[in-house]
Amino acid sequence: MGYLFDPDNWEWLITANNLEFLLEGFLVNLQIALVALVCSLILGLALALGRLSRSRPLAFLVGLWVDVWRNLPVLLVILYVYLAMPASWREAYEDAAPAFLPDVMQTGRVFAALLALVLYNSAVLAEIMRAGILSLDRGQGEAAAALGLSYWQRMRIVILPQGLRRMLPATVSQLITLNKDTTLVYIIAIEEVARRGRILTGFNFFGGVQAPLLQVFIVIGLMFIVTNLALSRLSRRLEIRERERTGTMVEPVAGLEDQVVATLPAR
Amino acid sequence: MSSWLELLTDNFDALASGFWVTLRLVGGSFALAAVVGTLVAALRIAPSKWLQRLGGVYVETFRNIPLLVLLFIAYFGLRRAGVPINTWVAGIASLGLYTAAYVAEVLRSGVFAVSRGQIDAALSLGFDQRATLRRIVLPQAFRTVISPLGSITIAMIKNSVIVGGAVAINDLLKETRIIASRTFETETAFFWAAVGYLLITVAATIALRRLEQRYAIRR
Numbered sequence: 503m504g505y506l507f508d509p510d511n512w513e514w515l516i517t518a519n520n521l522e523f524l525l526e527g528f529l530v531n532l533q534i535a536l537v538a539l540v541c542s543l544i545l546g547l548a549l550a551l552g553r554l555s556r557s558r559p560l561a562f563l564v565g566l567w568v569d570v571w572r573n574l575p576v577l578l579v580i581l582y583v584y585l586a587m588p589a590s591w592r593e594a595y596e597d598a599a600p601a602f603l604p605d606v607m608q609t610g611r612v613f614a615a616l617l618a619l620v621l622y623n624s625a626v627l628a629e630i631m632r633a634g635i636l637s638l639d640r641g642q643g644e645a646a647a648a649l650g651l652s653y654w655q656r657m658r659i660v661i662l663p664q665g666l667r668r669m670l671p672a673t674v675s676q677l678i679t680l681n682k683d684t685t686l687v688y689i690i691a692i693e694e695v696a697r698r699g700r701i702l703t704g705f706n707f708f709g710g711v712q713a714p715l716l717q718v719f720i721v722i723g724l725m726f727i728v729t730n731l732a733l734s735r736l737s738r739r740l741e742i743r744e745r746e747r748t749g750t751m752v753e754p755v756a757g758l759e760d761q762v763v764a765t766l767p768a769r
Numbered sequence: 770m771s772s773w774l775e776l777l778t779d780n781f782d783a784l785a786s787g788f789w790v791t792l793r794l795v796g797g798s799f800a801l802a803a804v805v806g807t808l809v810a811a812l813r814i815a816p817s818k819w820l821q822r823l824g825g826v827y828v829e830t831f832r833n834i835p836l837l838v839l840l841f842i843a844y845f846g847l848r849r850a851g852v853p854i855n856t857w858v859a860g861i862a863s864l865g866l867y868t869a870a871y872v873a874e875v876l877r878s879g880v881f882a883v884s885r886g887q888i889d890a891a892l893s894l895g896f897d898q899r900a901t902l903r904r905i906v907l908p909q910a911f912r913t914v915i916s917p918l919g920s921i922t923i924a925m926i927k928n929s930v931i932v933g934g935a936v937a938i939n940d941l942l943k944e945t946r947i948i949a950s951r952t953f954e955t956e957t958a959f960f961w962a963a964v965g966y967l968l969i970t971v972a973a974t975i976a977l978r979r980l981e982q983r984y985a986i987r988r
Contacts, residue, residue: 575930
């Protein structure tokens with residue numbers, strides 16, 4: 503305890519721009535999470551619709567794809583994509599990355615990280631969305647069909663707006679998990695907050711003075727707690743609002759950590 | 770195709786030992802998560818406001834911090850602070866305490882899912898507080914939490930990979946990376962690692978489904 507609260511061990515926090523150095527790293531985490539989330543939402547919706555498709559072979563193949571990716575450890579996926587990705591892909595990304603992005607986000611490594619996170623999270627989100635769509639009363643789709651709407655019209659006007667709104671809390675929960683998972687790209691040497699924490703506590707920083715590792719990582723942990731706590735509050739509020747509006751309860755989907763899915767009548 | 774099988778047979782011992790390390794890691798963490806998770810859930814339904822708050826702080830802390838950061842604190846952080854902690858203790862403690870937060874949340878929701886009328890009925894029949902909890906509330910609560918507990922277990926199996934990624938424990942992923950860097954057959958090595966992990970998660974999923982069919986109460 504003496505070690506933990508010893509002022510000497512906290513001096514690094516106000517020395518030079520150490521804190522700024524960490525916060526900049528944390529910003530990279532948030533950016534990776536945000537970009538991965540947007541891409542995963544789009545791909546996830548396509549996968550969810552594919553799995554619900556009337557065509558049996560398509561539904562089976564998409565289902566297999568989704569089940570494999572969401573049952574693999576995300577760190578394994580990150581490492582694999584990074585190691586197996588051809589150098590030409592990475593170079594292509596470096597050429598094509600828009601210039602307004604920060605330097606770290608323009609590196610080929612980040613492309614591998616994003617691709618891996620999207621592969622995993624799109625599968626998870628597909629499952630969340632599918633549960634949301636299935637939770638709707640059958641009558642909704644049947645009524646829309648009886649009114650003469652085509653498949654795409656039914657989806658766009660009737661099914662998706664209701665099903666996806668119901669799944670909004672679960673999606674925010676998944677964002678929390680995704681935000682935590684962004685620290686894993688540390689393993690492929692992207693300079694995000696965990697990597698920067700290691701740099702700060704390494705031997706050759708600031709003329710041989712190393713920041714105490716315990717304290718540095720407690721500060722990093724606090725950054726995540728603050729952002730994720732805000733997100734989980736948001737998720738809970740959305741969930742309560744949805745329950746009050748539609749009178750439905752949410753239930754978990756298999757294999758996720760933070761999750762709510764599939765709706766049942768309220769008791 | 771033959772080279773794929775060859776990689777498996779050539780490195781079978783290493784892969785099998787990694788697989789076994791992963792299983793032990795998961796088993797130890799699961800036991801810790803079950804014990805700590807139950808204690809924290811007990812805090813959260815305790816009659817005292819302060820105990821409830823304490824449980825709440827535990828859950829929010831461990832649920833919102835990345836496991837990797839937790840591992841760094843538990844292993845490298847404590848080591849630099851002079852605590853001679855070893856990789857297994859740090860690994861199991863991190864994964865177990867992290868998962869315990871989820872377990873506690875699920876157990877708490879399970880207890881609250883038992884309807885108030887059940888408790889009132891038990892009390893009016895002359896059960897005391899303790900007997901009500903033990904004979905009426907907990908058996909029903911247990912049956913409602915089987916499915917979410919299973920989800921958490923599967924997530925924990927996947928998270929065990931992070932332990933091998935951060936500290937020197939030769940789990941399945943670590944062995945795979947060693948093989949990949951030695952043979953340069955990255956695709957093949959990772960394919961077999963993926964098969965190994967799917968074997969565990971799919972087996973857990975099937976066992977869970979069996980358990981659910983027998984005991985779970987659908988709500």
